[in-house]
Amino acid sequence: MTDYAIDLHTHSTASDGLYAPQVLVQKAYEAGVRVLALTDHDSTEGVAEAAEAATQLGIDFIPGIEINTETSAGEVHMLGYFLHYQQEAFQQALRTLRDARQRRGQRMVELLNEQGIAIRWERVRELAQGAVGRPHVAQALVEAGYAQSIEEAFARYLSKGCPAYVPRYKLSPQDAVRLIVSARGLPVIAHPLELPGPEILRQWLPELCALGLAGLEVYYGPYTAEQETLLLTLARQFDLIPTGGSDYHGPGIHPTPLGGHPVPAESVTRLQEAAAARSHQTPPPFTLPEPAAE
Numbered sequence: 001m002t003d004y005a006i007d008l009h010t011h012s013t014a015s016d017g018l019y020a021p022q023v024l025v026q027k028a029y030e031a032g033v034r035v036l037a038l039t040d041h042d043s044t045e046g047v048a049e050a051a052e053a054a055t056q057l058g059i060d061f062i063p064g065i066e067i068n069t070e071t072s073a074g075e076v077h078m079l080g081y082f083l084h085y086q087q088e089a090f091q092q093a094l095r096t097l098r099d100a101r102q103r104r105g106q107r108m109v110e111l112l113n114e115q116g117i118a119i120r121w122e123r124v125r126e127l128a129q130g131a132v133g134r135p136h137v138a139q140a141l142v143e144a145g146y147a148q149s150i151e152e153a154f155a156r157y158l159s160k161g162c163p164a165y166v167p168r169y170k171l172s173p174q175d176a177v178r179l180i181v182s183a184r185g186l187p188v189i190a191h192p193l194e195l196p197g198p199e200i201l202r203q204w205l206p207e208l209c210a211l212g213l214a215g216l217e218v219y220y221g222p223y224t225a226e227q228e229t230l231l232l233t234l235a236r237q238f239d240l241i242p243t244g245g246s247d248y249h250g251p252g253i254h255p256t257p258l259g260g261h262p263v264p265a266e267s268v269t270r271l272q273e274a275a276a277a278r279s280h281q282t283p284p285p286f287t288l289p290e291p292a293a294e
């Protein structure tokens with residue numbers, strides 16, 4: 001292990017993190033982090049600001065993202081590293097994904113309004129400060145006194161089968177790998193033990209690897225040594241780079257502090273090598289699938 005911390009999984013206000021990118025980088029520096037990746041959900045909006053702050057502090061910065069995908073087994077998050085994130089086609093795809101989510105939020109508010117529930121879209125957007133999700137609509141419902149708690153707001157209005165439920169724009173893990181690869185990034189499955197778990201992963205990995213999957217998040221926030229060993233075995237078996245990070249969103253949101261889970265320097269070296277090797281290849285372009293009709 002190194003005498004400095006490495007954190008390859010963090011969030012800022014560009015998605016659902018609490019700190020602005022520049023502040024997050026400062027906090028990371030204070031926590032001893034010297035290699036940092038910013039991995040906001042479906043957005044690289046915070047990357048330029050974070051990169052500049054990192055340069056000033058002497059932190060090695062990796063532009064990243066975390067793309068939310070859905071499968072029949074549940075949600076799967078795909079991290080992407082060393083993205084050529086300024087590519088227009090890549091940004092266009094991300095905008096479409098975020099717009100779809102925002103429209104989803106907007107539609108939920110419309111449905112609620114139609115039923116005489118007076119919450120305002122502007123307020124939901126304010127609460128979100130970035131990508132709008134159901135929790136923000138729930139928050140607005142609680143704030144306006146239509147539910148006692150977020151849980152109740154979901155149960156009464158927002159869950160599947162409820163009056164204001166609106167289907168979501170779905171991306172598969174395969175789509176996310178293709179999208180990240182199209183921007184010359186390295187796709188890495190985030191917190192693989194949340195879902196789908198090792199058995200389903202083993203079935204999926206051959207196809208995902210063929211599409212360009214580069215790594216598996218092994219050294220993750222709350223994972224134990226036994227869980228790491230299990231994931232390391234899987235990573236070796238499929239020649240995937242074991243990566244790691246805190247999944248920091250701000251104080252009190254996730255249990256692991258910035259740089260709080262040790263990540264070996266070898267993870268970074270291997271990612272750098274893989275990124276360099278791929279930078280000479282021309283990746284296939286990416287086309288977004290149609291939104292789910294569900």
Ligand SMILES: [Zn+2]
Pocket residue numbers: 066077190191
């Ligand atoms: Zn995640």
Ligand SMILES: [Zn+2]
Pocket residue numbers: 009010011039066247
């Ligand atoms: Zn995350």
